[in-house]
Amino acid sequence: MAIPTESIGSIPRPPQLIQAIASFQAGKIAPEALNDAYSEALADTIYRLEQTGSPVLTDGEQTKPSFATYPLTGLNNLAPDGVVIPFADGHQRQLPRLTTGPFRYGVHADTYLKAARARTQRPVKQAVISASALSLLYPSTEIPGYPREAFLADLINEAEADIRGALDAGAANVQIDFTEGRLSLKLDPSANLLRSFIALNNQVLDRFTPDERRKIGVHVCPGGDYDSTHSADIDYAGLLPDLFQMNVGRFYLQMASEPDRKRVLEIIRKLAKPQHLIFIGVIDPINPAIETPQQVRDRVLEAASILPADQLGTTDDCGFAPFADDTSTARDTAFQKIRARVEGTALAARQLGY
Numbered sequence: 636m637a638i639p640t641e642s643i644g645s646i647p648r649p650p651q652l653i654q655a656i657a658s659f660q661a662g663k664i665a666p667e668a669l670n671d672a673y674s675e676a677l678a679d680t681i682y683r684l685e686q687t688g689s690p691v692l693t694d695g696e697q698t699k700p701s702f703a704t705y706p707l708t709g710l711n712n713l714a715p716d717g718v719v720i721p722f723a724d725g726h727q728r729q730l731p732r733l734t735t736g737p738f739r740y741g742v743h744a745d746t747y748l749k750a751a752r753a754r755t756q757r758p759v760k761q762a763v764i765s766a767s768a769l770s771l772l773y774p775s776t777e778i779p780g781y782p783r784e785a786f787l788a789d790l791i792n793e794a795e796a797d798i799r800g801a802l803d804a805g806a807a808n809v810q811i812d813f814t815e816g817r818l819s820l821k822l823d824p825s826a827n828l829l830r831s832f833i834a835l836n837n838q839v840l841d842r843f844t845p846d847e848r849r850k851i852g853v854h855v856c857p858g859g860d861y862d863s864t865h866s867a868d869i870d871y872a873g874l875l876p877d878l879f880q881m882n883v884g885r886f887y888l889q890m891a892s893e894p895d896r897k898r899v900l901e902i903i904r905k906l907a908k909p910q911h912l913i914f915i916g917v918i919d920p921i922n923p924a925i926e927t928p929q930q931v932r933d934r935v936l937e938a939a940s941i942l943p944a945d946q947l948g949t950t951d952d953c954g955f956a957p958f959a960d961d962t963s964t965a966r967d968t969a970f971q972k973i974r975a976r977v978e979g980t981a982l983a984a985r986q987l988g989y
Contacts, residue, residue, distance in 0.1 A: 705742055891916045
């Protein structure tokens with residue numbers, strides 16, 4: 636039995652694609668030219684992920700504007716002045732603000748999955764954004780004729796459809812991106828906001844059967860954008876007890892960049908249930924140094940000394956370019972890091988007798 640290993644999601648876009656996106660936004664190229672650039676980037680990403688030996692692929696989020704905002708594509712009931720997310724290096728990302736109801740996704744994730752599956756015979760996972768992240772679109776003052784309760788009901792329906800559509804389209808598994816989890820403790824140290832986020836996500840997850848939930852996971856990290864984080868200063872110990880109340884079968888946990896991994900692994904050991912698969916981050920996308928397979932092996936063995944090896948998987952701490960314009964990590968570097976994860980995980984599996 637091999638130790639499962641998966642990417643989180645995003646791969647840096649090729650320079651040609653980034654240029655095509657900018658040219659399209661400036662009105663210099665037609666939609667067809669942009670779609671050609673998307674298609675080329677997707678094909679190259681799938682091919683290069685196969686070359687790393689990755690047993691499970693992603694589309695690298697090549698055609699998403701960002702991991703968080705893809706459902707908003709094409710919507711016309713948004714204003715640009717929504718919630719601001721500050722990063723440690725001083726830069727910010729800003730979500731849009733919902734102006735009118737009803738709320739509907741402009742794009743569902745199965746669109747990306749079907750395009751990727753058409754280009755490979757290997758299993759493909761699909762990342763989706765959490766309902767809790769999109770709940771931040773609703774403004775602090777009530778939208779006339781569309782109360783928050785009605786918005787949340789629509790949001791839960793759409794988030795369910797996003798996950799179910801991916802499963803029905805043949806996703807190997809579905810990963811809910813929940814990077815706002817750790818950030819919520821910075822905004823509200825009482826953890827009430829975190830618990831409300833988890834309760835909202837569980838309303839979505841409760842609509843799935845136990846067998847379906849075994850194929851659904853949650854990913855958390857302290858953010859990773861332009862080689863900066865938004866909540867790495869928040870103690871992991873404050874997040875994990877509530878996080879493990881999420882009704883999922885798989886947990887994708889940033890760990891490579893964690894300063895005291897053994898302490899955090901001990902906390903996870905106490906919280907994990909026998910049916911959980913725990914994917915430990917063994918690659919740090921923010922660190923420009925390329926890990927060796929031996930370094931990855933040692934991180935896996937460290938985790939296996941604390942967690943049950945048959946519940947263990949490996950992953951990257953975060954996506955390499957969660958926003959389309961993030962060029963802080965070179966595309967070649969990302970693929971080299973992924974190859975090191977795949978090879979290092981295999982080394983550890985052999986040493987563990989798999």
